[in-house]
Amino acid sequence: MSGQRIVVLGGGPAGLNAALGVADLGQQVLLVEPREFLGGTPVAERYASITGSFEDAETAMARLAGRLTESALAEVRLGTRAISLEGSPGDMRIGLEGPGGSEVVTCGSVIVATGFQHFDPGRETQLYGYYEYPDVLALQDLESMLKDRAVVRPSNGQPPERLCFVQCVGSRDRNIGNEYCSKVCCGVASKEAIEVREQLPNCEVFIFYIDMRMYGYWESQIYWPAQERHHVQYVKGIITEVLERNGRLLVRGEDTTMGRPMEVLMDMVVLSVGMEPSAGTREMARILGLAQNKYGFIDAPGSPLDTVTTSRPGVFAAGAALGPSDLEDCASSAGLAALRAVSVLRQSEMIGT
Amino acid sequence: MPVGGRKQPPVVVEKPEATAVSTISGRSWELPGMWNRMFEPRVLSDYTATGFARIAGLPGGESLEWCYGCGKCVPVCPVDLVGEYGPRKIHRKVQTGMDLFSSDDLWLCTSCANCLRVCPKEVDMTKVMPAVREAAIGDGMVPAELQDVFEKTFRNGNCLGENPRRRNAWTRAAGVPVRVLPTDPGAVDVLFYVEDYWSYHPRGQQAAQCFARILAALDVDFAILGPEEKTLGDSQRVAGEKGLFEALMEDVAATLDKYEFKRIVTPDPHGFNALKKVYPKYGHNYEVSHYTQFLAPLVDKIPFRSEVRHRVTFHDPCYLGRHNGEYDAPRTILDAIPGIELVEMGRCRENGYCCGGGGGGMWLDGFTANHTSERLSERRVREAAETGADVLAVCCPYEVSRFEDAAKSTGNDQLRVMDIVELVDMAMGGTGAV
Numbered sequence: 092m093s094g095q096r097i098v099v100l101g102g103g104p105a106g107l108n109a110a111l112g113v114a115d116l117g118q119q120v121l122l123v124e125p126r127e128f129l130g131g132t133p134v135a136e137r138y139a140s141i142t143g144s145f146e147d148a149e150t151a152m153a154r155l156a157g158r159l160t161e162s163a164l165a166e167v168r169l170g171t172r173a174i175s176l177e178g179s180p181g182d183m184r185i186g187l188e189g190p191g192g193s194e195v196v197t198c199g200s201v202i203v204a205t206g207f208q209h210f211d212p213g214r215e216t217q218l219y220g221y222y223e224y225p226d227v228l229a230l231q232d233l234e235s236m237l238k239d240r241a242v243v244r245p246s247n248g249q250p251p252e253r254l255c256f257v258q259c260v261g262s263r264d265r266n267i268g269n270e271y272c273s274k275v276c277c278g279v280a281s282k283e284a285i286e287v288r289e290q291l292p293n294c295e296v297f298i299f300y301i302d303m304r305m306y307g308y309w310e311s312q313i314y315w316p317a318q319e320r321h322h323v324q325y326v327k328g329i330i331t332e333v334l335e336r337n338g339r340l341l342v343r344g345e346d347t348t349m350g351r352p353m354e355v356l357m358d359m360v361v362l363s364v365g366m367e368p369s370a371g372t373r374e375m376a377r378i379l380g381l382a383q384n385k386y387g388f389i390d391a392p393g394s395p396l397d398t399v400t401t402s403r404p405g406v407f408a409a410g411a412a413l414g415p416s417d418l419e420d421c422a423s424s425a426g427l428a429a430l431r432a433v434s435v436l437r438q439s440e441m442i443g444t
Numbered sequence: 445m446p447v448g449g450r451k452q453p454p455v456v457v458e459k460p461e462a463t464a465v466s467t468i469s470g471r472s473w474e475l476p477g478m479w480n481r482m483f484e485p486r487v488l489s490d491y492t493a494t495g496f497a498r499i500a501g502l503p504g505g506e507s508l509e510w511c512y513g514c515g516k517c518v519p520v521c522p523v524d525l526v527g528e529y530g531p532r533k534i535h536r537k538v539q540t541g542m543d544l545f546s547s548d549d550l551w552l553c554t555s556c557a558n559c560l561r562v563c564p565k566e567v568d569m570t571k572v573m574p575a576v577r578e579a580a581i582g583d584g585m586v587p588a589e590l591q592d593v594f595e596k597t598f599r600n601g602n603c604l605g606e607n608p609r610r611r612n613a614w615t616r617a618a619g620v621p622v623r624v625l626p627t628d629p630g631a632v633d634v635l636f637y638v639e640d641y642w643s644y645h646p647r648g649q650q651a652a653q654c655f656a657r658i659l660a661a662l663d664v665d666f667a668i669l670g671p672e673e674k675t676l677g678d679s680q681r682v683a684g685e686k687g688l689f690e691a692l693m694e695d696v697a698a699t700l701d702k703y704e705f706k707r708i709v710t711p712d713p714h715g716f717n718a719l720k721k722v723y724p725k726y727g728h729n730y731e732v733s734h735y736t737q738f739l740a741p742l743v744d745k746i747p748f749r750s751e752v753r754h755r756v757t758f759h760d761p762c763y764l765g766r767h768n769g770e771y772d773a774p775r776t777i778l779d780a781i782p783g784i785e786l787v788e789m790g791r792c793r794e795n796g797y798c799c800g801g802g803g804g805g806m807w808l809d810g811f812t813a814n815h816t817s818e819r820l821s822e823r824r825v826r827e828a829a830e831t832g833a834d835v836l837a838v839c840c841p842y843e844v845s846r847f848e849d850a851a852k853s854t855g856n857d858q859l860r861v862m863d864i865v866e867l868v869d870m871a872m873g874g875t876g877a878v
Binding site: 295296297303314315318319322324325326327346348349351352353354355356 | 489492
């Protein structure tokens with residue numbers, strides 16, 4: 092009856108939710124995670140808090156992981172990755188490679204939840220000086236500083252007096268090839284801006300943007316409080332280049348509502364980098380033989396009404412492996428993937444394979 | 445994680461001075477002044493949150509920084525239509541380093557509240573501007589013509605600097621007895637709070653006389669305060685003189701305490717606004733209505749005797765309409781007057797265009813003229829004329845003089861400006877007919 096099992100690849104927000112969903116439906120689940128810990132990118136990149144709820148990220152992810160490891164139907168293998176997949180829905184054989192060597196596990200269906208990675212702001216021709224200037228950071232760098240409550244300029248160890256975010260770095264850009272909106276960066280930047288203001292009340296915080304995309308409740312949960320209660324300054328107009336000027340950073344761009352060029356001195360510049368498919372997502376797509384869209388994310392041909400069914404029968408995807416996703420998207424697609432994966436088993440039971 | 449190629453820091457090239465080169469002679473010129481700026485626009489660099497911090501520290505100033513720049517306010521701002529001022533622009537200018545306290549922009553808002561009506565973030569310029577103006581006045585930064593009105597109000601209890609003893613001079617030609625409480629105390633039903641322009645301005649006095657005749661015809665038990673009446677000072681408050689407003693209020697409340705009356709009826713939407721919305725915050729509560737609200741339920745009892753054959757359009761006062769939500773009472777009265785054909789202007793009711801007189805604009809004519817292509821009242825009169833109306837009906841004492849001047853200056857002499865009570869009086873066969 093080992094064919095009754097479902098294998099979930101990836102132990103981040105989507106993978107954990109998917110595995111929990113499978114177990115909650117009364118089915119055995121095996122979660123495979125190449126890292127040595129559960130929690131995915133929020134834990135690996137040391138996020139300070141969950142965007143939206145402001146809950147401590149490590150605590151929130153540990154709660155999710157704890158629920159899964161307590162389940163009698165769930166088994167977790169860390170330091171393990173998938174290397175092959177054979178068979179058809181209801182009767183699949185997935186090759187795994189882990190600390191104890193490689194083995195082949197039978198399963199009914201597979202859920203891929205291998206996530207995203209942050210756009211590398213040193214790539215391409217964006218003149219933001221991410222690798223030149225120590226005080227130019229990316230969203231996840233600041234997350235880690237916020238978690239340690241130690242927001243300081245790497246160049247001199249002093250807290251910044253002026254800090255700005257630059258939105259849409261590596262997103263919405265035909266030149267770079269990422270034509271999509273990464274969906275979470277406006278909310279994450281605004282959340283981090285609030286946290287900077289809370290930790291450093293004397294630091295002025297600016298957000299330079301093309302459009303603020305604060306979906307749904309983020310508008311009133313994050314955007315409006317950032318502006319109204321935490322006095323974050325939103326400036327419509329994107330930054331084109333960052334220059335060093337007398338030990339500080341000069342950001343240059345156009346203030347589009349004023350129709351005038353702007354040159355503003357900052358102590359720290361935070362690049363709101365977007366999402367790209369993770370190395371794991373690309374690798375799994377290749378190994379499992381899943382069609383990818385032009386950006387490398389796993390393709391869901393039935394989208395938007397079926398967001399989780401991949402091109403290969405019996406394999407489903409969840410979370411940011413499918414494209415830019417916030418945590419709500421991860422929870423939603425994970426739930427649907429769990430349902431689809433279990434229904435494969437139930438159908439094969441009825442047919443009697 | 446892939447690491448991209450290291451980029452060399454970009455080389456900064458200092459631009460040479462802007463020059464123009466003739467394609468014919470090959471000569472070149474340096475371009476000074478505004479021509480130079482066309483090539484090298486001034487760079488904005490003073491971005492800061494400190495401007496908002498100072499404004500938000502003033503009671504009422506909190507909401508300016510709530511603006512997220514949608515710009516819905518600008519197309520409905522009456523001042524923007526004839527000039528450069530616009531509420532969103534104030535937000536951005538403060539963010540880019542403008543000191544609102546010393547800026548001319550501070551005095552251009554008429555507090556008409558049309559921006560607040562459309563603002564998704566509820567940025568309330570009708571509170572921001574008075575708060576910042578109060579601080580600016582405290583620092584001695586106030587346009588001279590407005591300061592002059594403040595001083596007149598302080599000395600005389602009215603914005604026109606008129607003798608308080610002549611406040612009820614208009615009653616002599618009213619044609620009906622008008623009881624003056626200080627000389628004839630005793631309980632009365634309606635206290636007719638005349639306010640400054642109906643007390644002193646010649647055209648206002650005519651309207652006051654019309655209203656007295658209408659009250660008499662309706663057998664209303666009414667009286668005025670006469671020499672003891674002082675302005676309610678709402679526009680002085682919005683123009684930034686909160687201290688003067690509060691001092692006036694204490695005088696007014698003490699005077700009102702002396703007399704027994706049931707309710708207050710006033711022709712001035714600004715005074716009405718003060719009594720209805722501001723006085724209660726200080727513990728002074730009265731039953732108050734604008735005269736149109738008082739007359740509207742009584743139109744069936746008004747003894748109309750003749751038809752008023754006019755095509756009439758009506759201008760909504762900002763402080764009766766948007767500020768206090770009354771759009772129907774004036775129209776109920778106009779509809780009841782026999783013979784009148786009422787036509788609406790494009791901007792009416794909730795979107796009514798401001799006459800320019802509110803928030804101190806009444807007393808900043810010269811100052812505002814330096815920043816606008818035409819007066820708001822002139823813009824409004826041209827709209828009224830476009831309807832084909834021959835009468836522009838109003839029910840705010842500021843407006844008769846403003847619109848009569850504007851009708852002349854825009855060449856619309858065919859347009860007569862009349863208060864609603866003048867039209868009612870005309871239909872009653874009174875002497876108020878123009």
